[in-house]
Amino acid sequence: MSSAGSAVTGNNKHVVRRGETADGTFELVITPESAGWGYSSLRVLNLPAGGSAEFETGQDEMVLLPLSGSCTVATEGEKFELAGRRSVFSRVTDFAYLPRDASVRVSSAEGGRFALPAARATRRLPARYGPAEGVGVELRGAGQASRQVNNFCTPQTFEADKLIAVEVLTPAGNWSSYPPHKHDEERDGEARLEEIYYFEVGSGPSGEGIGYQRVYGSGPGREIDVCTEVRGGDTVLIPHGWHGPSMAVPGYPLYYLNVMAGPSPERAWLICDDPAHAWVRDTWSGQPIDSRLPLTGVEELPT
Structure with missing residues (x-):
């Protein structure tokens, strides 16, 4: 098995390894x-224990999402205490x-890692707290294509200008983001x-x-070819093309955070399946969802 640093990819500019774009207290920066x-x-x-960071959102609307640890977020005269979690699997x-156009200070008494999915925005909406109890947990697929989707920032669950973001948890041995799909054309x-x-x-x-x-590519002008091993902190950029599957190998559950935004005037998450594999969806009606799901809920799992 190859190491993460030598994983096979057809176009490495679409794969960002952990630490490659680090900048100060940010271990990943993708703009x-x-x-x-x-x-x-x-x-x-x-952030280390007792650490803090200050930054400007600039042209971007953002969500501060704890990956591990808890924190205090101060912005726009508001202060939000985020309970966070031990890990994305807990x-x-x-x-x-x-x-957008806000000054932010994040501090953490015990330290932690915090994702900031973001989108270039035109509207300036108010700062808000999103409770864990309000996050819609959806189970998708069936059989070995079963996965859990935490819909914390979708058009149906949370107001934003452009940003769409979800968490996906895939049990060990399952495939998700499947059938392969795309969203690179503006059409019905x-x-x-x-x-x-x-x-x-x-x-x-x-x-x-x-x-x-x-x-992989979806047609002329949309050439892309990535088949890569991923480890914690790795990132794959998808400007266009069919994407999927995301494969959780036996023994290890897989988590990924999806961040989406685009030029459409309507904030909508509309996809098209690869017609070569779309038939797989029709097989799910006769299969149960993986009994291991959901992997997580609002209550912290024991260590």
């Missing part, structure tokens, strides 16, 4: 400019919405959305595991 597109971005803030978390039933996949992987007796991600 629209660095990604070569116009809307979607992601940062991951890593519970569904609360979060804070941060408007499909929206143009740039997408970021940020990964965390469960651990076994010898340490953290691995997963895999596939992305």
Whole structure:
């Protein structure tokens, strides 16, 4: 098995390894400019115990989402206490919405890692707290294509200007983001959305595991070829093309944070399945959802 640093990919500019874009307290920084597109971005803030960070949101609306640990978020004269979680595999978390053109201070008594999915925004909405109890937990697929989706920032669950973001948890041995799908054209039933996949992987007796991600072209002008091993903190950028499956290998559950935004005037998450594999959906009606799901809920799982 190859190491994460030598994983096979057809186009490495779409794969960002943990630490490659670190900047101070941010262990990951992906902006629209660095990604070569116009809307979607992601940062991951890593704070030590007693640590804090201050930053400006600029042109972007953001959500502060604890990956591990709790924190206090101060912005716009508001202060939000986020209970957070021990890890992405331990519970569904609360979060804070941060408007564009805002000054933000994040502090953490015990330290932690905090994702900042973001989108280039035109409207300036108010800062808000998102309780974990309000996050819709959806079970998708069936059989070995079963997965859990935490819909914390979708058009149906939370108001934002452009940002769409969800968490997906896939039990060990299952495939998700499947059938392969795309959202790179503006047409009936499909929206143009740039997408970021940020990964965390469960651990076994010898340490953290691995997963895999596939992305491939959907036509002329949309050439892309990625088939890569992913580990915790790795990121895959998807400007266009069919993406899926996301593969959780046996023994290790897989988590990914999806960040999406695009030029459509309507904030909508509309996808098109690869017609070569769309038939798989029709087989789910005769299969049960994986009994291991949901992997997480509002209550913190015991260690």
